[in-house]
Amino acid sequence: MSERYAWSNFWLGLGGAVAAVVGVGIVSTFEWPDTESVQVGYRGNGMVQIYNQVSLANQVAQTSFPEPEPVIEPAGLVASEIYDNVQVLGHLDVSDFNRLMLAITTWVAPEEQGCLYCHAEGEELSSDSLYTKRVARRMIQMTMTVNQEWDQHVAPTGVTCYTCHRGQPVPDNIWFLDPGQWRTTGLVGNPAGQNMPATAAGLSSLPFDPFVTFLEEDPGSSIRVAGLEALPNGNRTSIKQTEWTYSLMMHMSTSLGVNCTFCHNSRAFSDWEQSPVQRTTAWHGIRMVSELNADYLNPLQNEYPAIRLGPTGDAPKANCATCHQGAYKPLYGYEMLVDYPSLAQYGPPELQDPPMAMPAATSQ
Incomplete structure (x- = not known):
């Protein structure tokens, strides 16, 4: 065998191996054409939502709604007259109060300790010894606040404890401060959280933690980074700052299962007058979550x-994602609040005065 022939075989073999690897990669990442395009704006503007039918069907199938608790005849007495230490729901008729307690157990701890998840075994129901009861009390107030003060974002659907918990003591989509991923900066300097793919940023190379800036601190005007004119004209926002905003947008897109055009007109992303109404709803949502x-x-x-x-x-x-969990509307718009109007607004001021002082924490 000549040396030339041997080298020819070598390169052919190497080329075949590379082609095989590339082929496997393409096949493993290929998305089968089971998508559907929905026109949501004028033709030619790219105002189209793309849905993967299999993923959407699977998600809808996994979305369940608990049956409402049976409505009980009013007893004519409020809960604060029957039970001690009812700090938030004391204004409810005791029948409505008991019905809501049963529902919350189903929403939050159906397979755990049931009522004992918040009420310590062997102690009076009025005891605040368990941290779960103290936290639950504050969460009920938070739910009332969302329904009472943020109707620009949640109306007319509203929210209940189930919107986030979905039958679990801890919701699936919560977040904590990220301690940061240690990495030598080398010649590039401070990476500003980039090139560290994270689920929060849609596994992109954008900054991995957009939450602290926009969903914990007051977002104010810092989220708006686009200039409205060709030249800078006073807009000193850097590309790095812009990428933080894009990171949040990736999170919102993934959380709601939608494209950018769900909230923006692709021909004029920054123009509110040409944007779908969902952009206004999202504007309120960002500020609601921050609050x-x-x-x-x-x-x-x-x-x-x-x-x-x-x-x-x-x-x-x-x-x-804590509420939406991949759906453009949490629970695809199922209005659970209709069955539990007691969560729609605060009680009388003398029985409901948020923010409520919390009792001293005890070790658990």
């Missing part, structure tokens, strides 16, 4: 045991 994290979730840090805290010791917080 909930600041006023309700972060302040619970001292109530949780260490096992429930993040790697830096912070409390669990919410983002868009």
Whole structure:
């Protein structure tokens, strides 16, 4: 065999191996053409939503709704007259109160301890010794706040405890402060959280933690980074800052299972007058989540045991996925609040005065 022939065989073999590897890669990442395009704006603007029919069908099939608890005839007495230490729902008729307690057990701890998840075994129901009861009380207030003060985002569907918990004590999609991924910066300097693919950013190379900037602190005007004119004209926002905003947009797109055109007109992303109404709804949602994290979730840090805290010791917080869980509307718009109107608004001021002072935490 000549040397030339041997080299020819070598390169042919190498080329075949490379082709095989590339082929396997293409086949393993290929998305079968089971997508559907839905026109949502004028033709030619790219205002189209793309849905993967298999993924959508699977998600819908996995979305379940608990049957409403049977409505009980009013007893004519409010809960605060029957039970001690009812700090949030004391204004409810005792029948409505008991019905809501049964529902919350189904929503949050159906396969755990049931009522004992919040009420310590062998103690009076009025006892606040379990941190879960103290946290649940504050979560009920938070739910009322969402339904009462953020109807620009949740109306007319509203939310209940089940919107996030889905039958689990801890919702699937919560977040903690990220301690950061250690990496030598080398010649590129500070990577600003980039090129560290994270689920929060849609596994892209964008900054891996958009939550602290936009969903924990007041987003204000910092989220708007696009200039409205060809020249800078005073807009000093850097590309790095822009990428943080894009990271949040990736999170929102993934959380709602939609494209960018769900909220933006592709011919003029920054123009509100040409944007779908969903953009306004999302604007309120960003500010709602920021407020909930600041006023309700972060302040619970001292109530949780260490096992429930993040790697830096912070409390669990919410983002868009906590409620939406891949659907453009949580639970695809199923209106559970209709069956539980007691969560739609605060009680009388003398019985409901958020924010409520929390009792001192006890070790669990």
